[in-house]
Amino acid sequence: MSDRGDNEAPGRRVRLRRIDGELILLWTLPAVAIIWIAAFVLFPGFTPPMSPTMPAEQVAAFYRDNQWGVRYSMILFNWFGVGLVPLLILIVMQIRRMAHRTPIFAYAMLGCVAGGPTLFLVANVCWLLAAFRPERKPELTQMFNDFGWITFTTLVPFLIAQSVILALAIYFDEESRPIFNRWVGHFNLLVAAALVPAAFVGLALAGPLAWDGALSFWLKNIAIGVWIVVMGVAVGQAVYRERAEYRQRGEELVSA
Amino acid sequence: MSRARHNPKRELWLAWWTLVVFYNFFFPVFFVVTRVQPPPSPAWDIARQVQWFRAHHFGILVGFAVVFLIAGMTTMCNALIAYSMRRMSVSPVFAYSYLVMYSLSAVPGLLLLCIALTVGALRPERDPELIGWIYDFAFLSFTGTMGVFLIGSLVWMLAILTDKNRVFPKWFGYLNLCNALTEVVVAPSWIFKRGVLAWNGQIAWWLDVVVFGFYTGVFILMLRRLIQREDFGTGPLPDLAPNKVAAL
């Protein structure tokens, strides 16, 4: 029965995984999600998304006029930028439970978890820099703005990898008693596909591929948002199911 | 059990092939599509740098778009190398240290260049001085991100040399030292704007790339052999030679 556990040396996995506190981390997700949505909506640059075709003067004027909006929302994002990491690690823990022979998928997932928030924070810093000295040369402000937007839009490699790795991990899992249902795998591949256009943001200053466009902005961010909600629910279900199993096993031991 | 039905090495081979595919994209993208390697000279004046951006405009934007798609593949590569250290007789500390170091290496050591050059190419009419700043930022961050690869290689080297499971031959451990030393040799690129030690110099770039290329080719082969030999035990890894009896 312990074959669902880690795949290290056989004989080690009679001990159950420590799962205390995971529910607390799980339930931070709705809180973080609300804060993220608030920061997203508060950032004047997202509502509506700034156009890449704005001349330097206009960009400088934007940061002058929206100084506080930019600062507050970006500070909020800076605080909670890594707020989703517990959810991602909960996913890693569930991957460890899958019927894989090696921890390769879990390790790869860990790598992805490290990359995404880092890039987001770089973008965050760039936007905050742009708003710090609005009296700066407009071309300089525009450059910081460019860095922020390009980094924010192109941070997709780790998100794509995350989804693909999770999908593969699910497909490689035991089919009779999977940790995640197979459709979660399909969903992740769909999300990965949705994030692909954003990688090409450099190619256009206007249109759907530009950083304010339908593909690079709306599709990407909506896909990320939907992913957070769906995976939050899926992980939540997996975590609760695991706890139920442990309780059951505990009762069996007691009655044995 | 599904494990008996499927080949248990499937996921290892998946990781290995991801690694191979990644480098098959990486080298053409950097050397052919974007042509940012071999790098242009830090000694050029700003006008020449702006000209470089113009000449490489489309290649940069398309090539790095590809990198933004596939950079996540490096996580599978690092996972496989970390796994090789888990198979060794040494503490898991080595594997996890390596995994963390190399996971965060992609941002300063690869993606910053891609982002910076994309921003640089985005607006050809940008103030030339700013383009000059972006030029420096891109190439220095790329070649000049040394610590993660230096210490990471040393961690792998230490793991290999103290390993009793013979996962890798000792000479491969020493080769990691050679790779780590290239990160020492590239340090002067932060100081010199011309000559053999500049970021495009014969020693700091050309020779280092030869060593790095050789090292990469070798570790790809080593990982392949590891997967072939893998017996999922915890003792010494059996050899591949057909007349050798497996250790376990």
Add this chain to the structure above:
Amino acid sequence: MTDFETDLETDLATTNKHARFVPGQPDMWAFVLFETLVFTAYFGFYLFYRARSPELFLHSQAQLDLHIGVFNTLVLLLSSWSVARCVQSARAGAYQPALKDAFLTALFGLVFLVSKVVEWARQIHIGNGPATNDFFTYYFFLTGIHFVHLLIGFVVLGVVVYQLRSPMRRSQELIETCATYWHTVDFLWVLIFALLYVVR
């Protein structure tokens, strides 16, 4: 593929097997070969650029103190002698003398290090830094990367001392491997000395 375990039992067998080919691990010799190739490339670049501006290089070379160079070379040669003696003693089972020789080698290495730092300080003091001209770029680079190899040599000597200390270890193969590395550091210095200080 031969066995590189550090167990005492297998060690004796492997030492006998290798005694015919090379002392220590063949792997270390592969490393030595690789590093020699890399340094050969460095020397190649040096000679190429030297040929392009011979007066500059000659003039700059004249500012190097040949005496310090000779002293450094002697010190490292002595250290090679002491590490060789250490290997011999270990092979004969005389571990205390071997340990003393290992420390002696480290002492020689330390003398070299200090002397090198003093020499660098002197050069910088008289106005010759790494960016002064091409020759001094090579000078500081070659002596610098050699310095790094020497620092690694101290770690390697540490392994020798660690091995010699306890009867549970004392792998002759490992000690010979470490000695090979140390000899390489000496060998590379001799080449650098010849190239930078002597060839004029």
